[in-house]
Amino acid sequence: MPRIGDRAPVFALPDADMEVFDLDEMVGSKHVVLYFYPRDNTPGCTRQAVDFSDHAQDFEERDCVVVGVSPDDCPTHAEFRDEHGLSVRLLSDEDVDICRRYGVWQSREADGVRRTGVTRTTFIIDKRGIIRHIFRNVAPRGHVAEVLDTLSQLQTEHAHANP
Numbered sequence: 001m002p003r004i005g006d007r008a009p010v011f012a013l014p015d016a017d018m019e020v021f022d023l024d025e026m027v028g029s030k031h032v033v034l035y036f037y038p039r040d041n042t043p044g045c046t047r048q049a050v051d052f053s054d055h056a057q058d059f060e061e062r063d064c065v066v067v068g069v070s071p072d073d074c075p076t077h078a079e080f081r082d083e084h085g086l087s088v089r090l091l092s093d094e095d096v097d098i099c100r101r102y103g104v105w106q107s108r109e110a111d112g113v114r115r116t117g118v119t120r121t122t123f124i125i126d127k128r129g130i131i132r133h134i135f136r137n138v139a140p141r142g143h144v145a146e147v148l149d150t151l152s153q154l155q156t157e158h159a160h161a162n163p
Contacts, residue, residue, distance in 0.1 A: 001103025004134060008034070008125045009101045013069065013091040016077035021067055021091055027129040031064040033147055035122040035138075036104040040072045040080035040090070044120070048140040049080070053087040055144050062151050063127075069093050070118060122147060124154065 002009060012022040026032050035052070037045045052059075052066050059066050069091045072080070077090040096118075099105040104121045107114060120140070124133040124147070133150050135143070 002101075002123075002131055002134075004131055006131050008032075008123065008129050008131050009098070010129070011098045011101070013093055013098060014074050015067075015092070016074055016081045016090050018074050021089060023125075023129075026065065026125075026127075028127055031062065031127055031151070032125040033059065033064055033066040033122060033151075034069065034102075034125060035066070035120075036069050036099060036102065036118050037120055038118045039070055040076050041083075044140040045070070046080075046084060048120075048138075048143060049086050049088055049090070050084055051140070051144040053085070055148065056087045058148055059151075062148075062155065064151060065089070067091055069098060071096050071099065124150060126154070 008023065010024045012020050015021055023032065035048070037048060039045055049068060067089045071093055073094055074092045077092055080086065081090060093099050096105045099118055102123070104119050105116065106119045107116045120138040122135040122138055122143070123131055126132050132154050135146065
């Protein structure tokens with residue numbers, strides 16, 4: 001898994017409209033909140049996506065784009081987006097290559113059964129493409145507020161470091 005201070009692994013993935021989002025194109029222009037989630041239309045994933053969408057203006061004011069990544073395919077993302085009125089861009093990583101590169105495709109045991117899947121994780125990537133913060137094992141409730149607070153702290157630190 002990449003660490004804070006590392007250059008974020010670059011990738012290009014299709015979104016719900018099958019348009020490609022290229023992380024490399026964001027370098028120099030926008031901060032990126034990259035969140036990985038297990039599946040569309042599950043209660044926690046829906047809460048998280050709706051919450052990010054409800055705060056789209058707050059992220060825009062911080063010069064930040066939010067993208068969600070899961071192994072679901074593009075048509076499933078489109079249905080999920082349309083059903084819940086989401087504004088967040090949802091990216092499809094069907095072969096879980098990017099999930100693996102970011103270290104979020106993990107094996108865990110629950111009720112004696114071993115399963116492999118996405119561990120809910122969020123990365124804040126600055127305009128230089130550097131990972132500034134990582135939220136691991138995210139609980140959906142209150143997560144967006146946490147991300148916004150952290151973004152504000154990082155911007156304050158940056159302002160003091162570069163007067």
